[in-house]
Amino acid sequence: MTTSQFPGAPAQQPAYGSTHHYGQAPYAQAPYGQAPAFPGYTGQPMPPVPAGAYIPQSGPIGKVRGTGVVILLTIVTLGIYGLVWTYSVHEEMKRHTGNGLAGGLALVLSIFLGFVTPFLASSEVGAIYERMGRAKPVSGATGLWYLPGFMILVGPIVWFVKANGALNAYWRSLGAV
Template sequence: MVIAEDVFSANLPVLRATEDGSFDMSNAVSQAVGQQRAIGTWIIITILTFGVAAIVWTYKTHLELFNYRGQGIGGMLGAVIYIFAGFLTFFLVPNEVIKLYEEDGRAAPFTWKIGLWFLLPLIGGFIWFNSVQGALNEFWGSKGAAAP
């Protein structure tokens, strides 16, 4: 049984049935380190694809957070929420990043209020993305992820 589906890699946490019929949870939360992403590149790709890259980014980010923490909404639900109620993503992703930092015993680089940047058309999205992806890059880098 797969816990989180990832169509972009084979790094899946999996539940395995043991001989006595119970489940081995040792690989259920893999704490797989996420990827650092080039902020400028993702902004340009998002503009060139008329926002499709933002859906991919949302999917990958939620999936990485779920795979590392073992909690959260996961990639597919995160992408669906983004498509149908995109403004929620401005609060959901930062909330997950805040929890990521707190569970690591570190102070989060922002509060939930960062989601309010969506109220400022265009430039607010750039500021939000730079802050959130910057925090993710710093966190994943501290865990050994390669620089973008």
């Protein structure tokens, strides 16, 4: 059976390194006259994907959590909502990418080794950006904001605003509200 016998297949094989594969439009472009297939696509081009690169499949999109609301709930519940946030965001990132810590492990680490949570959370948020070929707005080093201000709360708030803001921006770029 030749390739021309398959519906939608080109008459000849695409050239090595070309962006067209088996009748599909190039990455991040919708076929003429059709809406983009990517939720939240704003028309801004994604960085070029190297020829032959693996484009990861994504799982469900996570929930946008207001930074001020999370800070307020964490204060009102004496830190308990902070644990809920940790579990939820790690579980969502794990389901979305298939990589990183699941919510349960992140929660256990947060309870027993709380000082590692800022490093892990911001590292995983940066990794989901990197996985999609975007610049990382936060990284594991962003967790350093947490340490000097542990007693006066300025550092942890700066860390949280950066990490949660980057995660919310990522979810919104995929169509979350």
